[in-house]
Amino acid sequence: MSAKDHLIIFDTTLRDGEQSPGASMTRDEKVRIAKALEKLRVDVIEAGFPIASPGDFEAVKAVAEAVKDSRVCGLARALEADIDRAGEALKNANAGRIHTFIATSPIHMEKKLRMSPDQVLEQAVYAVKRARNLTDDVEFSPEDAGRSEIDFLCRILEAVIDAGARTLNIPDTVGYNIPDQFGSLIATLRARIPNADKAIFSVHCHNDLGLAVANSLAAVRNGARQVECTINGLGERAGNAALEEIVMTVRTRQDLFDCDTRLDTTQIMNCSRLVSGITGFAVQPNKAVVGANAFAHESGIHQDGVLKHRETYEIMRAQDVGWSENRMVLGKHSGRNAFRARLQELGVVLGSEEELNAAFARFKDLADKKHEIFDEDLQALVTETTLETANERVKLVSMRVCSETGETPSAALVLALDGEERSGTATGGGPVDATFKAIEGLVQTGSTLKLYSVNAITSGTDAQGEVTVRLEKGGRIVNGQGADTDILVASAKAYINACNKILHPAERAHPQAADV
Numbered sequence: 001m002s003a004k005d006h007l008i009i010f011d012t013t014l015r016d017g018e019q020s021p022g023a024s025m026t027r028d029e030k031v032r033i034a035k036a037l038e039k040l041r042v043d044v045i046e047a048g049f050p051i052a053s054p055g056d057f058e059a060v061k062a063v064a065e066a067v068k069d070s071r072v073c074g075l076a077r078a079l080e081a082d083i084d085r086a087g088e089a090l091k092n093a094n095a096g097r098i099h100t101f102i103a104t105s106p107i108h109m110e111k112k113l114r115m116s117p118d119q120v121l122e123q124a125v126y127a128v129k130r131a132r133n134l135t136d137d138v139e140f141s142p143e144d145a146g147r148s149e150i151d152f153l154c155r156i157l158e159a160v161i162d163a164g165a166r167t168l169n170i171p172d173t174v175g176y177n178i179p180d181q182f183g184s185l186i187a188t189l190r191a192r193i194p195n196a197d198k199a200i201f202s203v204h205c206h207n208d209l210g211l212a213v214a215n216s217l218a219a220v221r222n223g224a225r226q227v228e229c230t231i232n233g234l235g236e237r238a239g240n241a242a243l244e245e246i247v248m249t250v251r252t253r254q255d256l257f258d259c260d261t262r263l264d265t266t267q268i269m270n271c272s273r274l275v276s277g278i279t280g281f282a283v284q285p286n287k288a289v290v291g292a293n294a295f296a297h298e299s300g301i302h303q304d305g306v307l308k309h310r311e312t313y314e315i316m317r318a319q320d321v322g323w324s325e326n327r328m329v330l331g332k333h334s335g336r337n338a339f340r341a342r343l344q345e346l347g348v349v350l351g352s353e354e355e356l357n358a359a360f361a362r363f364k365d366l367a368d369k370k371h372e373i374f375d376e377d378l379q380a381l382v383t384e385t386t387l388e389t390a391n392e393r394v395k396l397v398s399m400r401v402c403s404e405t406g407e408t409p410s411a412a413l414v415l416a417l418d419g420e421e422r423s424g425t426a427t428g429g430g431p432v433d434a435t436f437k438a439i440e441g442l443v444q445t446g447s448t449l450k451l452y453s454v455n456a457i458t459s460g461t462d463a464q465g466e467v468t469v470r471l472e473k474g475g476r477i478v479n480g481q482g483a484d485t486d487i488l489v490a491s492a493k494a495y496i497n498a499c500n501k502i503l504h505p506a507e508r509a510h511p512q513a514a515d516v
């Protein structure tokens with residue numbers, strides 16, 4: 001079997017990524033990201049556009065000095081001043097590259113540059129030669145190649161190879177191409193340019209139609225050996241091809257590609273979080289590879305499949321891209337198998353199938369009220385199930401609490417006392433006070449409230465409130481707990497839980513000890 005070709009990963013997060021409105025980075029931030037990209041083992045880091053500003057010049061210079069294992073590149077228009085500035089910024093680089101470009105599409109040449117094709121060709125050749133005086137590693141891009149005429153593209157690319165360009169980067173600057181078309185463009189250029197074998201073909205695709213990754217991969221399947229991409233797909237307008245998607249597609253579908261990258265993919269999440277943190281551009285949860293849900297399973301059928309054999313619903317391992325592991329998210333679509341598995345992971349043993357079913361029913365009720373059920377929710381839910389199945393004499397049937405500005409709060413509750421439903425009402429200093437008085441009026445434990453505390457079990461306004469109530473009677477102290485998304489219901493449950501303990505003295509005869 002022949003060895004695979006090396007697919008060069010050229011990361012342009014610090015240059016094209018920075019062109020996203022609002023994503024501009026300081027010199028030190030660029031150095032931090034560059035160090036993370038070096039650890040990811042990207043081949044080339046495009047650190048900026050040195051002529052753009054003194055700050056960007058300093059940033060490219062600092063990255064060139066800090067990075068040793070990746071090549072550092074600076075962008076330059078096909079102008080003497082730009083090229084010289086890029087050369088200056090890169091002069092201390094261990095390995096540097098000047099990337100020069102000029103637009104080749106009719107619309108750009110005529111309307112933007114106001115130059116004829118011959119003038120553009122001449123300028124491109126001049127720029128490449130000037131850059132070659134400063135470094136051996138020169139890349140040339142015919143900007144807007146995706147809308148350029150093929151004959152002119154062939155002509156200008158042949159000329160810049162002769163002038164010394166060793167990487168020819170074909171940009172779909174405005175994301176106009178579709179995969180078949182872009183793949184054929186690369187194949188045609190490689191076939192038609194007589195000296196094509198002296199250069200590496202590269203691609204740089206934008207995501208205006210959501211096709212940047214697909215177009216880049218089509219190009220790779222047609223002989224491109226460098227892909228320009230960015231972490232999290234950051235970049236001008238709708239962004240660039242996402243590095244993580246390119247790299248993981250090639251790695252996962254080795255059956256379709258005759259090349260591979262040298263990246264340490266376990267560093268992908270680290271880079272993704274760093275770029276997102278520094279730019280403030282959040283990663284959408286359903287983003288491929290790096291989104292929070294990329295390795296999360298919520299629905300019962302999928303969870304069951306993954307628990308039985310991971311590959312039923314996963315084509316990559318979460319750990320291979322830097323997640324600690326895949327995730328089973330418990331929610332309203334989850335099934336018993338995932339529920340049981342999570343309880344086992346939490347070390348919770350439910351005595352019987354009946355207890356499991358009771359806990360599962362509670363879980364589904366809770367899942368209808370809450371988007372995501374966290375481990376803490378489960379702990380609370382199981383505690384309640386265990387308490388409930390322990391032969392309780394008092395149970396909450398329903399409750400209604402009124403609290404209105406200027407009115408005395410009141411509570412009306414229905415409880416089952418030894419199986420018989422009874423209702424009672426009370427008013428109080430607040431809705432919780434009214435609730436407790438209504439319960440006490442019905443149960444008549446004769447105890448005194450010693451402590452009341454509420455905790456949010458998880459974050460968010462739909463979090464469950466967990467209430468602890470401490471009652472004292474005749475020197476004996478008991479603690480009751482209750483949890484619910486409604487803190488008044490949680491309070492009632494906690495009070496009733498404490499009442500049940502008070503009503504079972506034989507089981508809990510430890511005067512003065514808090515019975516939790």
Ligand SMILES: CC(=O)SCCNC(=O)CCNC(=O)[C@H](O)C(C)(C)COP(=O)(O)OP(=O)(O)OC[C@H]1O[C@@H](n2cnc3c(N)ncnc32)[C@H](O)[C@@H]1OP(=O)(O)O
Binds near residue numbers: 019051078079102
């Ligand atoms: C497709 C891409 O992503 S390309 C990279 C885009 N990135 C950026 O533009 C970010 C950095 N840019 C900048 O800071 C500024 O635009 C600068 C410093 C480069 C230039 O600033 P200014 O000199 O004020 O020019 P301005 O931006 O207004 O206009 C661009 C000029 O460059 C010319 N130009 C554009 N591309 C090229 C090129 N590749 N080669 C030569 N000239 C070019 C334009 O025709 C225009 O010339 P004109 O002033 O004679 O009309």
Ligand SMILES: CC(C)C(=O)C(=O)O
Binds near residue numbers: 101206
């Ligand atoms: C400079 C070039 C490669 C570019 O960013 C583009 O064409 O999108």
